[in-house]
Amino acid sequence: MSLDTRGRSAAQELLRSTRSDLEARTMLDTLHRGSDRRTGPRVAVVAVLVAVVLAVGALSWSAWHPGGSTPPAVTTPTPTATSPSPASLGLSEPATAVPPPGWTLVSTPDLAVVTSLDHYFVEVLVSPTPIGTSKDPAPSPLTAQSLAAWVSTHSGLVRTAVVPTTIGGRPAFQVDLRQATGAPRGTVCDPANRDCVPLVRLASHQLPFGVVGGTVGRAYMVTLPSGRIAVVAAGAGGDDRIDALVKATQPLLDSLAFPAG
Amino acid sequence: MTDPVIDEPRRSRREPGSGSAPRLAVAESFDAFYLRELPSLVALARALSGSAAAEDLAQEAMMAAYRRWDEVALLDLPAAWVRRVCANLSTSLIRRRAAETRAVLRAGGQRTAYAELPPEDATFWAEVRRLPRRQAQAISLHYVYDMAVSDIAVTLDCSESTVKAHLVRGRSALARRLGVDEEDPS
Numbered sequence: 001m002s003l004d005t006r007g008r009s010a011a012q013e014l015l016r017s018t019r020s021d022l023e024a025r026t027m028l029d030t031l032h033r034g035s036d037r038r039t040g041p042r043v044a045v046v047a048v049l050v051a052v053v054l055a056v057g058a059l060s061w062s063a064w065h066p067g068g069s070t071p072p073a074v075t076t077p078t079p080t081a082t083s084p085s086p087a088s089l090g091l092s093e094p095a096t097a098v099p100p101p102g103w104t105l106v107s108t109p110d111l112a113v114v115t116s117l118d119h120y121f122v123e124v125l126v127s128p129t130p131i132g133t134s135k136d137p138a139p140s141p142l143t144a145q146s147l148a149a150w151v152s153t154h155s156g157l158v159r160t161a162v163v164p165t166t167i168g169g170r171p172a173f174q175v176d177l178r179q180a181t182g183a184p185r186g187t188v189c190d191p192a193n194r195d196c197v198p199l200v201r202l203a204s205h206q207l208p209f210g211v212v213g214g215t216v217g218r219a220y221m222v223t224l225p226s227g228r229i230a231v232v233a234a235g236a237g238g239d240d241r242i243d244a245l246v247k248a249t250q251p252l253l254d255s256l257a258f259p260a261g
Numbered sequence: 262m263t264d265p266v267i268d269e270p271r272r273s274r275r276e277p278g279s280g281s282a283p284r285l286a287v288a289e290s291f292d293a294f295y296l297r298e299l300p301s302l303v304a305l306a307r308a309l310s311g312s313a314a315a316e317d318l319a320q321e322a323m324m325a326a327y328r329r330w331d332e333v334a335l336l337d338l339p340a341a342w343v344r345r346v347c348a349n350l351s352t353s354l355i356r357r358r359a360a361e362t363r364a365v366l367r368a369g370g371q372r373t374a375y376a377e378l379p380p381e382d383a384t385f386w387a388e389v390r391r392l393p394r395r396q397a398q399a400i401s402l403h404y405v406y407d408m409a410v411s412d413i414a415v416t417l418d419c420s421e422s423t424v425k426a427h428l429v430r431g432r433s434a435l436a437r438r439l440g441v442d443e444e445d446p447s
Binding site for chain 2: 007011
């Protein structure tokens with residue numbers, strides 16, 4: 001069988017299964033309900049209201065459904081024309097931040113992802129489970145410090161120092177992340193099968209979280225007031241300059257707060 | 262603030278007096294455009310990103326078109342613009358992660374999933390996704406839309422020679438990894 005035969009067959013099957021499962025009319029209605037045509041500055045004002053309503057809604061949902069089903073998606077267009085105030089990250093743990101203008105938030109109870117319009121992001125992962133291997137057995141007992149030490153010496157990553165610091169008003173351990181040259185790579189972290197070194201999993205996400213080739217990251221391991229561990233990870237898709245990453249993400253990281261419940 | 266993944270639609274170059282015959286700009290309704298284009302757009306997103314976030318990525322591309330519809334509708338090929346946006350979104354690590362998060366949320370912690378592809382088709386697309394970004398986009402457009410080089414060039418907004426280079430390299434890598442011949446034996 002030639003590549004073209006294989007490719008055409010794969011495309012036909014892809015189109016067939018997509019068409020049979022897709023609810024296009026419903027998606028169109030959803031788009032109409034959730035969209036605003038370009039309206040200039042008005043968008044920013046509306047965004048403030050939407051952000052507040054969604055943030056409060058997510059918080060309420062979490063409070064009423066502890067451990068139950070997840071709340072509706074919180075996608076918060078950050079207003080650009082108003083004074084910034086801390087917004088809930090929509091996690092199951094109390095956590096707030098002030099996303100810089102243009103950054104958006106999506107969250108589940110155990111994951112908040114705040115992304116910039118270019119390629120920077122900050123993720124907060126609550127109660128991550130390390131992915132241990134025979135070469136890199138998972139740390140035990142699992143603490144913020146042992147997790148940081150495990151990551152800093154992980155065979156798939158460039159070895160780096162663990163730096164005591166604070167994040168969100170809590171003591172934390174900072175580690176820089178970059179794939180080691182010749183690291184054993186998987187392709188399981190990413191829907192697009194990019195090479196990566198998987199590090200941790202979350203209960204609500206099938207895909208593990210790890211370090212993708214050609215990128216750098218900075219992670220902070222922190223013990224939350226509730227005693228649960230969280231990882232705050234700053235990263236950049238397709239960028240390997242840690243100084244640029246730090247400059248882009250520092251305002252958001254500085255605004256993080258993990259208050260006691 | 263501009264979005265580097267969603268480029269601004271450029272005005273049609275076929276202006277009266279530019280050498281080609283003037284044409285009436287009869288804009289299609291967005292709804293008709295949406296319903297016609299969405300299935301293949303989701304398929305493109307599935308090819309490039311896997312299934313988890315495909316609908317969200319296609320919807321984000323359509324949302325971008327909707328917000329700019331006054332301009333997009335007047336392009337020579339509105340579909341090419343929205344396909345380019347979708348292809349760029351689908352190969353953006355950050356956008357995929359955000360879209361996947363939304364998809365997981367909507368499904369109550371479970372991934373939304375289409376019927377599984379036959380193993381050999383799933384393997385084909387998995388290998389496409391392992392290609393460098395531009396090669397994966399060119400290959401996906403070629404097979405999902407049965408596009409010729411010139412159409413891919415218009416869609417990706419690059420030269421035909423660039424597309425040819427991406428296709429040659431991508432096809433070669435795919436054939437090697439899949440253990441098949443590039444061409445049918447004649």
